[in-house]
Amino acid sequence: MFSDSITTASISSAHNARDLGKKRRANRSAKLKQCKLDARREQWLSQCTAKNKECKEEQNSGGQCRKGDKRSLENLEMSSRGEEMHGSIHQYSYFESPSNSPTSANSSILGGADSGTNFTGSNSSSSSSSSSSSGGSCSGCITEDEEGGGEDDGCLDDWEAVADALAADDEDKRQNLNPCSESPPERECRSQLVSPLDGMSLGGGSSKPECPKMVSGAWGNSRAWRPDDACRPSSLPNFSKQQSLPNPDRHYGGGVAWACNRVLPAPSSCPICYEDLDITDSSFLPCLCGFRLCLFCHKRILEADGRCPGCRKPYDTIVEAESSINGGNPTFRMARSCSMIARS
């Protein structure tokens, strides 16, 4: 207990002079991260909106009001880790001396936002009753800690015990919820997404990356990063698909394009001259049989016997047939080529 308070004092006094430069750097990268984070968050929220609107409302309010709690939790946690942790120092100095430079304030706000998101994520998955219960226990713990003031040590032990219990509880809930609801994998995804950003912004890119991991690990949010996590293999591929390619069908309207592509995979090079097909070539479908070739070879064939190399039928009649099928309206072909360009 005694040594801890010494540590606290040394952090508050020595930190400002020492890490000002680092903080500036961290601030710049933190702003960048914040932008990215906001974008992703919006994306996620919009996805969530599409699924269940009333749930979103709850999450937002819950996330907002618990942001502060979570922040102070992190502050507490980090102060116990000692002064060698860069990220924790940011948080700490902000709370210890509010008149500090805006740099640290900014970064710790970011940290707060991050953790708020984290918290929201974990809340969103569990049912409203369970989330509120866990939140309540958390805040209760915090209040106790804040009241305790200098007696960090005892509170910390309590808090860690509670956090462990919460993590275990959380895991149980997840296991219970996993088979029946859609949201737990999403929660997994969200926490995976946030945790690395969290780590980078808090760590300032220069110091201990395990610091934020430990913090969020206590909440079970970065659980997916652990190699021994049972949920990891199933949720990880889902995550990358969902985040990197959000609903490709919806965005590209690619049903037709996919169907075409599946029937006849477009070759990467012209089968006649073996040159690479560019976008124009690969969207060029001169024959109903689906045989693709580059425009040069097609022109050359038209000059000679004019038969498709794939099916040996004359190109002209096929084009006529196709236009008669479409009623002479070229919109169908236009649409198809457009979709293929979009796809490639």
Added chain:
Amino acid sequence: MIDFARVQKELQECTRDMEASGIRVSPKGDTLARLIGTIPGPIGTPYEGGTFQIDISLPDGYPFEPPKMQFATKVWHPNISSQSGAICLDILKDQWSPALTLKTALLSVQALLSAPEPDDPQDAVVAQQYLKDYQTFVGTARYWTETFAKASSLGVEEKVQKLLEMGFAEALVRSALEAVGGDENLALEKLCSG
């Protein structure tokens, strides 16, 4: 003008899966317009065990025009001239498609060896024998395979021996002979230059 880039790639591709297909295409001399194709006789036919060489000459319009192919090895087959080695095969004439390659064309020739079409003969004498006296046809075809399609490989061994006596390494000699399509003098030239 021949699309030499395509021919080059075809040769590379052919060399890559030579083990699987047994079909080999190599340039004859220093131009890619004249090539030598080699196909093994199909198993279960009178041509089994033989190695047949086919002269290929690429027209200017290749691949929009079919390659000219002709057996360099004498074959007893209704659709192949026993005199000139000319091949009667539709894909080498009006049914050619630029999507076909030298390898697929040679595969078709190999398929023709195992499935003769006596009703559309190139060599009328052979076709008559095939239709009227099949056993004799099989005997003659086998005899020709033994005599001509295996003699060439015997010839290769003799050439290899000759070049070995000149002091070249066996692996080099064989690859050089393969590269020039079995011509002893060209192989010697290649060995001296390389």
